[in-house]
Amino acid sequence: MRIYTKKGDDGSTGLLFGGARVSKADLRTDAYGTTDEAVSALGLARAALAGVPAARELTGLMLRLQRELFVVGAELATHVEKRGKLTDGTSRVTAEMVIWLEGEIDAIEAGHPMPKEFVIPGESLAGAAIDLARTTVRRAERRAVALAAAAGLPDSQVVPYLNRLADLLFVAARAADGGFRPVRSRE
DSSP: OOOOGGGGGGEEEBTTTTTEEETTHHHHHHHHHHHHHHHHHHHHHHHHHHHGGHHHHHHHHHHHHHHHHHHHHHHHHHHHHGGGGOOOOTTBBHHHHHHHHHHHHHHHHHHHHOOSSSSOOSSSHHHHHHHHHHHHHHHHHHHHHHHHTTTOOOOHHHHHHHHHHHHHHHHHHHHHSSOOOOOOOOO
């Protein structure tokens, strides 16, 4: 079997659960495509963390988040008429997944002081990679909001999940940086 099918040469792609063809510029396609970018950005973050012995927990967290984003992507890639085929935690985001993210945020914040000023990413390679993933997740969130506004995500936890995930990645980046060290201006 070849990787290319030529079916997308007309600018369309197939959705999950029924394979209906939609434009590659469709809101749904844009949302799950951006989520796929976030998975890759988290992979970069995980690779950057791999060389940091003290970052074993963050490395495991990045892998878990990559896997959870596949759940987000599956839900986003499912046409509204096929949502009944989704499975909680496998192809549909659950409220419990959102709550779990909140617990992770709280745990990281308890161990690392959070900045009281704007953060300029780049304190560490790992922190910068996590910040890149965070901004990609924020873009995925905006795309999901647009899809939800167009009635494409009824009764979904995708938007709250992406919102909390971006918050979690902010605190994870600060933890990867080793806490917050204020940037001093040249005066």
